[in-house]
Amino acid sequence: MADHQEASVTLPSDAASVSAARSYVATVLTEWGMPVDCDTADTVRLIVSELATNAVQHTRGQSPTFTVDLALERDEHLRIGVTDSHPRYPKRLPAAVQQDNGRGMVIIRCLTAECGGRLSVAPTPEGGKTVWIALPWVTAAPTSVY
Numbered sequence: 001m002a003d004h005q006e007a008s009v010t011l012p013s014d015a016a017s018v019s020a021a022r023s024y025v026a027t028v029l030t031e032w033g034m035p036v037d038c039d040t041a042d043t044v045r046l047i048v049s050e051l052a053t054n055a056v057q058h059t060r061g062q063s064p065t066f067t068v069d070l071a072l073e074r075d076e077h078l079r080i081g082v083t084d085s086h087p088r089y090p091k092r093l094p095a096a097v098q099q100d101n102g103r104g105m106v107i108i109r110c111l112t113a114e115c116g117g118r119l120s121v122a123p124t125p126e127g128g129k130t131v132w133i134a135l136p137w138v139t140a141a142p143t144s145v146y
Contacts, residue, residue, distance in 0.1 A: 003074050005032060010067040013056045013084070021052040021068050025080075028070050040138045043111050044080065050104045051082035051131055059086035063128065078135045085128035089121050108133070 007028045011017035025048045026036060034041050048068060055066035063084035071079040090105050108131075112119050117135035124130060 005072045007070045008067060010065050011052075013059060013061075013063050013066055015056060017066070018049055018052045018056060021066075021082075022049045025068060025070065032072055033075075034137075038138075040115065040135070043115055044078070044135070047108055047111055047133055048080060048082070050108050051080075051133075054090055054104050054131075055082055055084040058088075058090070059084050062086045069130075072137060076137050078137045080133045080135070081130045083124060083128060083130040085124070085126060087123075087127050087129065089129055090131060 007024075009021065009024045011020055022045050026041065026045055029041055029044060030036050052066065052068065055063065059066075063086045066082060066084040069079075069081040069083065073079075109119055112133050112135065115135050115138075117133055120132045120134075122130050122132060
């Protein structure tokens, strides 16, 4: 495998693009050698789904598109970035038990930490931001079925 691999897709900021982003990432991970049924693949798909949902729901129409970037370094580190053109950084909001939303960043932070990764947010030159997730590259055994 190459020392560095990259993939990227830009999608319209609408609800249908969340599943398209998740599918795109699943395809790329499989092409790079991660089994589709391993825990890490499930985690990455969920993280991308949450980040894409945030890019669609919380940009308030100020970001007509969002971009998902993937980079794999030497089969050791996976970086996932979701970029939109809204300048406001994501916040961890208190979510009441009865709320249907508001837990996305909490979920992302927990999943990232469980995998031994880290989360960062960086401004883009155009005034938006990219939420970056860095994870160790793991192609573990398939998910167990109980």
